[in-house]
Amino acid sequence: xxxSKTVRLVLLGGTSLALGxxxxxxxxxxxxxxxxxxxxxxxxxxxxxxxIKKADEEHVANAPKYSRKEECEAEFGIGHCETRGEGxxxxxxxxxxxxxxxxxxxxxxxxxVYRGRDNAAFTTTAGGSTYNVGSFNGSGRxxxxxxxxxxxxxxxxxxxxxxxxxxxxxxx
Amino acid sequence: xxxxxxTPRPDWRAHVERDLGFAFHTIDGAPYWDETACYEFTAxxxxxxxxxxGELEQMCxxxxxxxxxxxxxxYTRLRIPEIxxxxxxxxxxxxxxxxxxxxxxxxDGASPPKLYEYNADTPTALFxxxxxxxxxxxxxxxxxxxxxxIHERLIEAWKFFELGRTRLYFAAVKGHAEDAxxxxxxxxxxxxxxxxxARIDMEDIGWDGSRFLDLDSRPIEALFKLYxxxxxxxxEFGAHLLSGAARVIEPAWKMVLSNKASLALLWEMAxxxxxxxxxxxxxxxxxxxxxxxxxxxxxxxxxxVLDASRITAETGGAYGAEGFVYQAHAPLxxxxxxxxxxxxxVVASAPAGMGIRExxxxxxxxxxxxxxxxxx
Numbered sequence: 001x002x003x004s005k006t007v008r009l010v011l012l013g014g015t016s017l018a019l020g021x022x023x024x025x026x027x028x029x030x031x032x033x034x035x036x037x038x039x040x041x042x043x044x045x046x047x048x049x050x051x052i053k054k055a056d057e058e059h060v061a062n063a064p065k066y067s068r069k070e071e072c073e074a075e076f077g078i079g080h081c082e083t084r085g086e087g088x089x090x091x092x093x094x095x096x097x098x099x100x101x102x103x104x105x106x107x108x109x110x111x112x113v114y115r116g117r118d119n120a121a122f123t124t125t126a127g128g129s130t131y132n133v134g135s136f137n138g139s140g141r142x143x144x145x146x147x148x149x150x151x152x153x154x155x156x157x158x159x160x161x162x163x164x165x166x167x168x169x170x171x172x
Numbered sequence: 173x174x175x176x177x178x179t180p181r182p183d184w185r186a187h188v189e190r191d192l193g194f195a196f197h198t199i200d201g202a203p204y205w206d207e208t209a210c211y212e213f214t215a216x217x218x219x220x221x222x223x224x225x226g227e228l229e230q231m232c233x234x235x236x237x238x239x240x241x242x243x244x245x246x247y248t249r250l251r252i253p254e255i256x257x258x259x260x261x262x263x264x265x266x267x268x269x270x271x272x273x274x275x276x277x278x279x280d281g282a283s284p285p286k287l288y289e290y291n292a293d294t295p296t297a298l299f300x301x302x303x304x305x306x307x308x309x310x311x312x313x314x315x316x317x318x319x320x321x322i323h324e325r326l327i328e329a330w331k332f333f334e335l336g337r338t339r340l341y342f343a344a345v346k347g348h349a350e351d352a353x354x355x356x357x358x359x360x361x362x363x364x365x366x367x368x369x370a371r372i373d374m375e376d377i378g379w380d381g382s383r384f385l386d387l388d389s390r391p392i393e394a395l396f397k398l399y400x401x402x403x404x405x406x407x408e409f410g411a412h413l414l415s416g417a418a419r420v421i422e423p424a425w426k427m428v429l430s431n432k433a434s435l436a437l438l439w440e441m442a443x444x445x446x447x448x449x450x451x452x453x454x455x456x457x458x459x460x461x462x463x464x465x466x467x468x469x470x471x472x473x474x475x476x477v478l479d480a481s482r483i484t485a486e487t488g489g490a491y492g493a494e495g496f497v498y499q500a501h502a503p504l505x506x507x508x509x510x511x512x513x514x515x516x517x518v519v520a521s522a523p524a525g526m527g528i529r530e531x532x533x534x535x536x537x538x539x540x541x542x543x544x545x546x547x548x
Contacts (some may be wrong), residue, residue: 002317003318003325004302004322007323011193011360012194012356012357027388027390107388117381156377156378157406158410159409160375160407162406170294170345170351171297172295
C-alpha cells in the first residue's frame, strides 16, 4: 500500500491533547515589585495578590534550605539569609527581596527575587531555572532594586506588510 | 488515468468539519473540496509520477548546490537580493533540513510528467491531499490504494529536525482560513512527533532588539512560517530572521527554488530532461508558444499565454515587478472539459503522495477545486 496506514489527528478534528508543558521563561515585560503595594500601583489588587501568593508559595516550597547560617551565607552572601521555623526544626533560607511579575494582563508570570553575592538580584522559577534580573543597593530588606535593563520593549508588526499589499494568501 | 464521476457522501460537509476540522471545503461560496468526481490511476502511472518527483527533487537540490557554489551571478539571475545571500549559504552549508514541497506537474497518463513549477517554500493544499482524500477513500473504497503517505512521512520527518525541547512556532497570516488550516495541520503532525509547539500569526511576532517574542513575551527560537521568503526580505523584521535570530522552516536555501526563475536554470542544467519543459529568462530563446510567469507569482496570478509574442490568455494580479520567466506552452490535458494539475508532494525530499486540483480553464487558479484520487 502507498497510502498512510492510519491518519490520526490530535489538534484538529474531534479530540485535542492538552498542550505543551509549562514554560517558565520570564516574559520581557516582567518587572520587580518589592511588595503588594508597589504591584497594586500598576495592576489590580486581585491579580497582584494572586501572583504574589504564588511566588510566596514557590519561595517556601523551592528555595534552598540550610541547617547552618554559614552554609546559606556562603551561597548567598553575608546578611542575605534569614531563619525559618523554630527550635530543632529551624533552618536558613535566602531572604526574599520581592517579586518579578510579568504578563499581568494575560495568564501572569511570577518569580521570587533573592539577593546573591555581590548584591546580584536573581529570580528562580518553578521549572528550576535562574535568571539574573538586576542588583540591589543598600542593606537589608529595604535595599533599592535596579534593573539590569536586559528585558527591553517589544516591537510587533514587522511581518505581514506584503500580505496586505498583495491581498493574497501566503500559500501557493 | 481516468476521470470518474462519483456520488458525494450525503453527510460529507458535517463529517469533514466535525471529524477532520476541515474548515475551508467551500471558498467564497464555491466548492473547493469536490467529491463529485475523482481520478483513477494505474500502479504504473503512479510509479511514473513518483519517479519523476524523486528525480525533480534531486535536480532541485543539485541546483541549490550549484547556486551556492557560483554565488552572486546565479542569485542575481534569480533576482534574490544580496541581503539574503549569506542566509542561503549558511542554511545550505549547515544542512538545515527542509520539510516539504509540492511539484505541480502536467500529466495525462501517457507522456512523461512535466514540471510546471515547484512550490518549495509555502505550498498549501496539503491537508486536503494528506487527510481529506485519505478519509474519503477509506469511506468509499477502503480496499483501494492511494499515492499518499504524506501524513506518516510528515510525522516521521519532524523527528530529524533535532529541535529537542525548543518550542516550534507555526506562523501564518491573520484571517486566512486556508493558510491557518495548513499550519494547524502541520502543527498537529509535529505534536504527534513529540515536538513542543505553539501557534502565532506573522503580524503578532514581536522583536525586542535581540530576540523574536510571542504574545506572552516568550522567545521564539524556531519558526515554521507559511510566509514567503521574498516577502520576509522586504519587511521590517526580515533582516533579523536572516541574521539567524530564529531557526526557520523552510530554510533560507529554499529561496533558490521558490522562485520561478529557477525553472530556466533547471533547463540550463539538464536541457532536454523528460520531466522538464523548456524554460528561459529570455523569451527569444524559446521557439513557439510560451507561458509567461512572474518570477515571484503565486496562485496563478499574472500568468500569460503567448503565441509569437502575442498574449492569447492572461490572468490579473499584482505580481511581476521582479520580471518574468518563459516556459514552453504545454497545455493541461482535458478530461471532459476539466483541466487537472497534479500536485506531487515531497516530504523531507522524498516523494510522498499527490493531490489533484482541477479547473474549468487552462490556468489553474486559487479558485480551482481539489479532487481526490485512487489507483488500482
